[in-house]
Amino acid sequence: MMADIQAQSQAQPANGTATQEPIAATRYGKVRGRTNDGIAVFKGIPYGAPTSDSNRFRRPQPPQAWSGVRDAFTYPSMAPQPPAPIRGLFASWTDPTSIGEDCLGLNIWTPALNDGAKRPVMVWFHGGDFASLSGSRSVFDGTRLARRGDVVVVTLNHRLNAFGFMYLGALIPELAGDANPGMLDLVAALQWVRDNIAEFGGDPANVTIFGQSGGGGKVATVMAMPAAKGLFHRAIIQSGTYARNAHLEAMTPDQATQHAHTLLACLELKPADARKLIDLPMGTLVAAIAKAAQAERRAVWRPVADGKNLPAGPSWPKAPEVSADVPLMIGSTATEMSMLMGTPRPDLFDIDESTMRKRLSAWFGPDKLDEAIALFRKKAPKATPGQLFFDMVSAIVFRRGAWRHADLKAAQGQAPVYLYEIDWVTPVDGGKWGSPHSMEHPFVFDNVAGSASMVGTEQAEPQALAEQISPAWIAFARTGNPNHPGIPHWPAYTVPERTTMVFDTASKAVPQFRDDERVLLASAAEKDVL
CATH class of the missing domain: 3.40.50.1820 (Alpha/Beta hydrolase fold, catalytic domain)
Structure with a gap:
């Protein structure tokens, strides 16, 4: 070579x-x-x-x-x-x-x-x-x-x-x-x-x-x-x-x-x-x-806190001091788990209420399960049990992690942190995927035309997302601030405001976005499903 x-x-x-x-x-x-x-x-x-x-x-x-x-x-x-x-x-x-x-x-x-x-x-x-x-x-x-x-x-x-x-x-x-x-x-x-x-x-x-x-x-x-x-x-x-x-x-x-x-x-x-x-x-x-990967005690390959190359966990129980002065942008899509769980298990899209409750019980005890389902159903009254399941697990696994990470970074007070969520719903397969894991790739890299399987064949709406998201990533890389003329003003994340930039066809910066979810999910059990 x-x-x-x-x-x-x-x-x-x-x-x-x-x-x-x-x-x-x-x-x-x-x-x-x-x-x-x-x-x-x-x-x-x-x-x-x-x-x-x-x-x-x-x-x-x-x-x-x-x-x-x-x-x-x-x-x-x-x-x-x-x-x-x-x-x-x-x-x-x-x-x-x-x-x-x-x-x-x-x-x-x-x-x-x-x-x-x-x-x-x-x-x-x-x-x-x-x-x-x-x-x-x-x-x-x-x-x-x-x-x-x-x-x-x-x-x-x-x-x-x-x-x-x-x-x-x-x-x-x-x-x-x-x-x-x-x-x-x-x-x-x-x-x-x-x-x-x-x-x-x-x-x-x-x-x-x-x-x-x-x-x-x-x-x-x-x-x-x-x-x-x-x-x-x-x-x-x-x-x-x-x-x-x-x-x-x-x-x-x-x-x-x-x-x-x-x-x-x-x-x-x-x-x-x-x-x-x-x-x-x-x-x-x-x-x-x-x-x-299929063994009874499945092997998992992830970083090890060896005390030298990686002294401690990436950001728990506090953000690392070694990068305290580095501006951070962090976020997720709205329904990450529709792809991560729904691709290998398509039957999850069609589960009934009983199965949904049984699966969610891994995170919620009986005293919290009804409250959690009611909160998410109020926001999406027409959602099927499968859609509600993906929405709730996405919040538990991804949004909760992003909130925690942003809170820890903001508490350092040495560099700004910006929080986002991508809520645009892909039309692929009649919209059943919602806003799935990995959907932001064509928006960030501005490669919508080569991403029909993820964003559909009609390019106008996804390209409009790329016109907002790609310049935000570029602006952040240039200055540490993601604001640009194509989006509403995006304030840095601070507590208790916790402003989130919600990317959609009409994007908006929302203080205390999903705050009721954040408070409720703080007590949900830890369960690594990935």
Whole structure:
């Protein structure tokens, strides 16, 4: 992979006319990109060495330098993971990559190279919890976002699941200092951005990290990592603080070690044989990860509060001091769980009242269940039991997490926090999905035209959302304040006002939005359903 690369100064397009392709210099060598609609695009630039062999489970190492000019035309490999189909609401979002342990690569979209413009840099962390997917899905193409905002967009891949989040410190003591290698990959990518992004027209002193779902959880976790201090200056968490014990807290070393034991058992290895994990073929380990996900004691791969790389949970019981001065934007969609629970369990859309009550009893005791159902039904009197269930669980799991996170950030008083909710209802399948998990991707990246499976084929309304949301993200990246002329004034979140920007065809900033829900749900049980 790191062999010398021969320089080619020109490319021949189909019409036979020679065109100059953009070339940029990094600390490790020169890279050649391509131009798309006026934006220079570089794909698969290595920010770390391959993570196979002796580098498996260890902190990332710098990439090896190369001579000549390296073609940066293709996305990096997807991190090793069990295969999963792209289906349903995600069907429009293609991903051309295949898995490989040499996955530490990033992609850049920029309006100009090395022109001293000091553009804001927006670094995207992909979702899929901490276990799956990649930053190379078509909806994350940064062309339109870079052109709209005159910003530099960066997406990347990093280690996931057991490759990036299996805690081995108790089983292989020499790896104790390398806990959370998947998160250390993200820090390494931000260090690469700091050292190289000026060549790509970006400002290393104005970097925003943003991510959705698991990517939002990664943003929250990076905000608590001492090694990342100073590498980013704004943060956006999209649908990423779900269930306090999933993303606001981190696993303890003891909890994480139990998940490592589960994987070892699936491989028929004893704890004393843990070192054999380093030498197993990638495919063998991937197969065991899939098996461990179905085990009686299901293996879960998430950050570990090891006391060093991640001193404590991302934002519980208080917001991390290491990022207290970083402005934060945080929010969710209205009915996150319609996709997350309804896609694998379509029968949930058609449950009856009795089944709805039985399922909700996991969060509410008998004394609170009637009160909770009455509150949500009053706001949506025509909702079916299935719709009411998705609405309530979305509030319990996602909105409650966002409120808690915003409260903790606001209590620090050192940087503003802005809260949002996206309430637009997608027309797909007759509107049954409501405002599902991941729906904001085409709005943030301004890629509505390639997202029919999520937002429908009629583009006027979803494009109107993109005209509000994408500029808000850009404004926040530029200044730490998301306000722009296309939306109503959006005040920072403070207690007790708790103003929320509600994005819809007619957006509005609402003080104490859903405050009755917030008060009621504060006492609901903690239950990690994802």
